[in-house]
Amino acid sequence: MAWHCACLSAGMPDLILTPEPLTPVRFAPFGQVVAVQGQSPALPAWPINGGNAQRYELLPDLQLTAEGGVPMLALFSAQARQFPLPVTELERHALGSQTFVPLGTQRFVVVVARPGPAPQAGELQAFITDGRQGVVLAPGTWHHALLAVEGGDFVVVERRAAAVDCEVCCLDPGVQLRL
Numbered sequence: 001m002a003w004h005c006a007c008l009s010a011g012m013p014d015l016i017l018t019p020e021p022l023t024p025v026r027f028a029p030f031g032q033v034v035a036v037q038g039q040s041p042a043l044p045a046w047p048i049n050g051g052n053a054q055r056y057e058l059l060p061d062l063q064l065t066a067e068g069g070v071p072m073l074a075l076f077s078a079q080a081r082q083f084p085l086p087v088t089e090l091e092r093h094a095l096g097s098q099t100f101v102p103l104g105t106q107r108f109v110v111v112v113a114r115p116g117p118a119p120q121a122g123e124l125q126a127f128i129t130d131g132r133q134g135v136v137l138a139p140g141t142w143h144h145a146l147l148a149v150e151g152g153d154f155v156v157v158e159r160r161a162a163a164v165d166c167e168v169c170c171l172d173p174g175v176q177l178r179l
């Protein structure tokens with residue numbers, strides 16, 4: 001899906017946003033962390049494959065089939081972003097979740113706001129992964145497009161349908177994202 005938008009901002013915004021470490025509890029209003037460690041409550045585990053692996057069920061339904069949607073798998077080869085970075089727009093996919101999992105150990109920053117009306121700058125929250133975490137953005141969660149700290153490939157699972165499901169909101173004033 002090719003989505004684009006352009007929210008113009010005059011210069012670097014004033015409000016500074018600094019990401020906090022990503023944890024399942026803090027990220028819960030926005031979606032799910034893809035990792036075994038740190039889940040609260042701890043994930044139930046099943047020994048499988050003759051005891052050679054542990055199975056953890058993170059999320060029973062990725063919510064990708066609303067209104068005729070089908071789950072799709074994509075790869076994003078992302079370049080490292082330069083920080084500080086002006087955040088002047090967010091997007092949401094109202095009809096499905098969106099999952100990002102690094103194929104390497106590259107970190108990324110997730111800038112989010114709760115599902116609902118278009119957020120104001122002061123409602124944004126930012127999280128930075130530890131290089132081993134992924135995220136599932138819940139349907140409708142406002143988010144900035146992928147912000148890779150180190151460049152690399154990401155597995156992306158999202159909903160595909162005839163109509164593109166991507167609504168963009170412009171932040172005015174925007175925020176300055178600093179690591």
Ligand SMILES: NC(=O)N[C@@H](O)C(=O)O
Nearest residue numbers: 001002003098144145146
């Ligand atoms: N544009 C695109 O395919 N990706 C965005 O939805 C994103 O969240 O990165």
Ligand code: NI
Nearest residue numbers: 091093098145
């Ligand atoms: Ni998105």
